[in-house]
Amino acid sequence: MTTITSPTPHRMNARHMLALVAGVLTGAAAPTALAYDLSPLITIAAVLVGVALIIVGATGLGGSIGGAPPAARKVSVEGVLDPKLTRWMWLVKWLLAIPHFVVLAILWIAFVVVTVAAGFAILFTGRYPARLFQFTNGVLRWNWRVAFYANGVLGSDKYPPFTLARTDYPATFEVEYPTALSRWKVLFKSWLFALPHLVIVALVTGGTWAAWTGGHGETLSLLGLLLLLAAIILLFTGVYRLGLFNLIMGAHRWMYRVFAYTALMRDEYPPFRLDPGALEK
Template sequence: MNPEHPAVPSVRLRGDLDEPLSRWLWLVKWILAIPHYIVLFFLWIAFWAVTVVAWFAILFTERYPRSLFDFTVGVMRWSWRVQFYTYAALGTDRYPPFTLRQTDYPADLEITYPERLSRGLVLVKWWLLAIPHYLVLAALFSGGVVLGGDTGNRNGSTTIPLIGVLVLIAAVALLFTGRYPSGLFGFVMGVNRWFYRVLAYSALLTDDYPPFRLDQGPRDTAEDEPR
């Protein structure tokens, strides 16, 4: 591989910080996003049903049916736009569109369609090979700050995951300064990018093993150039 022309990653997560951002809108975004949450609830049920169908298709044909692939990527893309708008990033105040397709929204997700997928990997990658990543993501999304309760007794306490703590810091910064700390935004994007790479791998959308790397910034580090 030519280091001057890095390979295009199969999973590409984009999130462009869409400043200026409102100082207070983040307080009510959870209400504004309720229509999206309702639609996504049913879309994710369909997502996992489609993934089961795709599992059998890959096992027997080595192919992920293109129409099903586009649907599952679309559900992930829709989810990412809503998360970018709300409390996984707070990166924009533009209301997310109700569509599975790509738009000019500041957040986007692309996954390269694989012409062939391994029959052997489909049997193990979603549960066995991905375990190390699940452990890392569990630490990133479950560890954090514990609120309430005694030191030795967490009954009645609330744990804010690390990503929630980071976004909360960004929200407070917005409230008092009107600015999103750029270094913090890059780290938030890195955590989200890691999550979606692992999700794409475990959902059988790619055979490319996710890197153990926190790629920070609004876009993937590899340039979109031909190999």
């Protein structure tokens, strides 16, 4: 598997990011309008303006990323373990990653809006708008890098970059852009077709996935237990056990494949397997 990297750092366009943030905040103000008994027209207008700003911002951000070179897998999730991890740093990574969590909270809201908009586009045209696709791909890529660093794998001490684009970070994520998508599948993929996978992912990840996406997971999942065990061993021995790393990577690989499917990015049904290890095979 060839790792996709970018030789130069990518800086997001400030205007596009501001438009996206403004859209999220404007949409979030809609419930406030209802709470103060303002006209329903004001609420509807706030939602429409918010959605429009999000789409404009996401289109601009996605357009600045560009397409990806061919990959061995339609959905590729990889992460290279740092052999020289600091024993104690995992204890504070969640704190260091707070700026990322704040940005990701905004990006995830935009991700949902863009996915719904893309769903309508697929329904009527059979295509996922390319720039919106690169945006959603970028959000998942960003989320994966932060998870690999801070709260999902703990596989690197290198701080993740603030970008949607491909970089030379040791954790990479890529979904190959589909030339065409089924119009009718878009109505069923996210809930009915994906249901068996969603049940399995929920059992394996429990509150872990909810925590990443802004939910309120209250119990430690199987994945969380594996990660905690790996972290404790690292703390006392200075070694991240490769067997645990491979299992944790496999769980994340399964989860991200399912998420790409439910986010309407591919029509291929995800396999029912872990595929453990650092790289795709």
